[in-house]
Amino acid sequence: MKKEITVLSLFDGMSCGQIALKKTGLKVGKYFASEIKKHAIKVTKENFPDTIHIGDVTKVSYNDGILFTENENYECEIDILIGGSPCQDFSRLKINDERSGLNGSKSSLFFHYLRLLKEINPKYFLLENVFMKKEHSDELTKYLGYDFVRINSNLLSFQNRDRLYWTNIPNVTVPDDKGISFQDFKDTEFDYCSKFKTNKTPSRILMYEKQCPNVTYRKKINCLTCKQDRRNNSGLIDFDGFCRYLTTRELELAQTVPLDYTKCLSKNQAQDVLGDGWTVDVIAHIFSFIK
Numbered sequence: 514m515k516k517e518i519t520v521l522s523l524f525d526g527m528s529c530g531q532i533a534l535k536k537t538g539l540k541v542g543k544y545f546a547s548e549i550k551k552h553a554i555k556v557t558k559e560n561f562p563d564t565i566h567i568g569d570v571t572k573v574s575y576n577d578g579i580l581f582t583e584n585e586n587y588e589c590e591i592d593i594l595i596g597g598s599p600c601q602d603f604s605r606l607k608i609n610d611e612r613s614g615l616n617g618s619k620s621s622l623f624f625h626y627l628r629l630l631k632e633i634n635p636k637y638f639l640l641e642n643v644f645m646k647k648e649h650s651d652e653l654t655k656y657l658g659y660d661f662v663r664i665n666s667n668l669l670s671f672q673n674r675d676r677l678y679w680t681n682i683p684n685v686t687v688p689d690d691k692g693i694s695f696q697d698f699k700d701t702e703f704d705y706c707s708k709f710k711t712n713k714t715p716s717r718i719l720m721y722e723k724q725c726p727n728v729t730y731r732k733k734i735n736c737l738t739c740k741q742d743r744r745n746n747s748g749l750i751d752f753d754g755f756c757r758y759l760t761t762r763e764l765e766l767a768q769t770v771p772l773d774y775t776k777c778l779s780k781n782q783a784q785d786v787l788g789d790g791w792t793v794d795v796i797a798h799i800f801s802f803i804k
Contacts, residue, residue: 517542519589521580521633523570523596523626524548527786528557530595530639531564532770533796539803543589545580547573547596552782553789559777570625575632591633593803597641597791598623627656637682637803641791644675653679662687662799666792667733671695672747672767674736674792678799688798694732699750700760725749727756734759737767739788759784769794 517540522530525546534541544561547570548554557564567573567582574580580587623640630638640657654660657679666674668690678685725741728734728748735747741758747767749756761780764787765772775783 516540518592519543519545520593520595521545521591521629521635522547523573523594523629524598524622525553525557526550526597526789526791527553527770527775528561528564529768529770529791529793530796531557531561532774532793533791533800536793536797537800537803539800543587545587545589545591547582550786550789552778553786555777556775556786560771560774570622570629573625573629575629591635592637594626594630594633594635594638596626596639598626623653623656630657638680639682639796639799640679641796642677644677650677653677664688664795664798666795667693669693669794669798670767670769670792671698671733672735672737672792673733676792676795678795680799682799682802685799685802688795695728695734696730696732698763698766700763727751734767737764737784737788739785741784768792 519542520530520534522528522544525548528544528546531541531544531546534544543565544563545565545567546554546557547567548557549569554566557566565587567580567584569583572583575591578588578590580589580591623642626640638657640653642653644663650661659679659681661677661679662685663675663677664687666672666676668688671693725746726735726748727750729751731748738746741747747759747764749758759767761775761783762772764784765774768787768790770787770790770793775786778786
């Protein structure tokens with residue numbers, strides 16, 4: 514591997530891949546990010562101002578050493594292609610007739626990842642997606658030519674986040690369980706009025722028990738989602754006669770991103786991009802197998 518690598522990140526989000534590369538110690542010369550969500554782009558620009566933003570993935574191509582984008586063209590050799598293509602049509606949270614897999618309008622964007630993988634033929638690639646029906650994961654494996662590694666973020670954080678990772682990085686294994694507990698990181702002091710959306714009484718927890726479970730005393734929270742009041746969200750916490758959602762600090766810790774990484778956003782904007790993001794320490798673990 515070169516002293517400085519060139520990375521192309523598709524569906525880059527808030528650039529968790531860039532944080533993971535930094536944690537791993539890999540030196541990045543150029544980092545191209547394809548992303549269209551303005552709040553995610555804002556976070557990336559705030560934390561990694563040298564990122565080269567190239568816009569819509571459907572307008573990106575690569576040929577004869579040139580990366581073509583909707584704005585500019587770049588002469589470069591891509592060393593690593595990474596990305597987490599949209600998961601909506603694979604999600605187990607949808608009812609069966611909505612799990613359309615690669616036929617869905619969102620998850621079919623995978624084919625642009627596959628197209629660029631073939632055009633670039635990078636030394637390494639990484640694709641992330643949700644745990645899904647076997648018929649769908651088998652289909653992705655067939656297209657990519659490599660089987661996935663299944664890793665739950667709860668091994669390296671206090672968040673249950675079961676994900677599949679397809680990569681040609683050699684010898685990637687499941688990380689050891691660090692035994693991290695939410696109880697060691699739960700916020701107890703804060704500006705109550707400005708930081709939390711609350712329900713009226715603790716009894717609301719019973720009402721939400723299935724879709725918004727009580728995680729007050731649990732070691733692990735549920736998977737972060739773009740909205741904390743949706744089904745199977747990260748959870749509700751008893752507080753001072755109310756129920757509260759997780760603070761931005763707790764959300765950042767759950768995804769193992771640096772504290773205050775999303776400080777340029779509002780609370781709702783931050784939970785949206787964090788819910789879309791990667792658990793950084795899982796990605797750093799995978800990247801650690803690059804020699």
